[in-house]
Amino acid sequence: MWQEKGAVSQGGRIMAKSKPKQARAWQRMLSGRRLDLLDPTPMDIEIEDIAHGLAFVARWNGQTKGDYAYSVAEHSLLVEALFGRLVPSTEPKWRLAALLHDAPEYVIGDMISPVKNAVGPGYEELDERLTAAIHIRFGLPAKTPTLIKTQIKKADTLSAWLEATEIAGFSVAESDRLFGKADPSVLQGHSISLRPPLQVREAFTARHKALLAEIG
Numbered sequence: 001m002w003q004e005k006g007a008v009s010q011g012g013r014i015m016a017k018s019k020p021k022q023a024r025a026w027q028r029m030l031s032g033r034r035l036d037l038l039d040p041t042p043m044d045i046e047i048e049d050i051a052h053g054l055a056f057v058a059r060w061n062g063q064t065k066g067d068y069a070y071s072v073a074e075h076s077l078l079v080e081a082l083f084g085r086l087v088p089s090t091e092p093k094w095r096l097a098a099l100l101h102d103a104p105e106y107v108i109g110d111m112i113s114p115v116k117n118a119v120g121p122g123y124e125e126l127d128e129r130l131t132a133a134i135h136i137r138f139g140l141p142a143k144t145p146t147l148i149k150t151q152i153k154k155a156d157t158l159s160a161w162l163e164a165t166e167i168a169g170f171s172v173a174e175s176d177r178l179f180g181k182a183d184p185s186v187l188q189g190h191s192i193s194l195r196p197p198l199q200v201r202e203a204f205t206a207r208h209k210a211l212l213a214e215i216g
Contacts, residue, residue: 027107037107040130042137047208050134053106055201064167066194072105073204074193075159080207083155085186090148092214097135097144098152099207104130139215158182166192 025038029049036044051073058069076099083098084090102110104127132142144152161179164170170178195203 035107037126037130040133042133045134045137047138047205050100050103050106051201051204051208054102054204055197057105057110059110059163060168063169064163065169066167068194068196070163070167070192070194071197071200072102072110073197073200074195075163076100076102077200077203077207078159078162078190078192079152079155081190082158082186083152086155087151090151092211093140094144094148094152096138096208096211096215097140097148098155099204099211100131100134100138100140101152101156103134138212158186162187162190163192167194 026034026036028034029044029046030052031046031049033044033046033049035049054073054076055071057072058064059072059075060070062069064070079101080095080099084095087094107130108123108126135142135144157179161175161182164175164179165172175182
């Protein structure tokens, strides 16, 4: 008896094989929003969720000195400050982009570079979809211009150098080899801050609000 591909015979009857149930790909946020990780929409993104999530995500897999984990929210605040020093004449909207450069990690977590390399392009694609939705939610272009992205990356690398030498147990020589030699004039006055997560959450939210006010 001829059967359609994917069909099964039961008691002489041809029955269509049911499609496998799709795994859940959304997460409920404290705000009540339900964010689809595979198809995120700007309307399901709230800054309070981002700030809370990033304040509880540890950089360096938590392998840092101090009484508190060094969070992605704290890192983001430092990167935005360093970006402002590198490009003092930049528009406020690009400082906002710097503050939000790791925002997707509020739902997908922070992976150290060796793990990202092992995971492959899937992580990057998910990161890009979330970044686009977050940017649109706060009035930024879905994709950051290449020049701005390069400048933010430079600030990000400077932050990594500082974190590595101050709290992650790297020597200056190791940090220079991994991240390049840091410009002392850019880092002057900046140091690693370790605060309770709720304080960092409030600082991140306040900075976001201030930048939105500047943008107008």
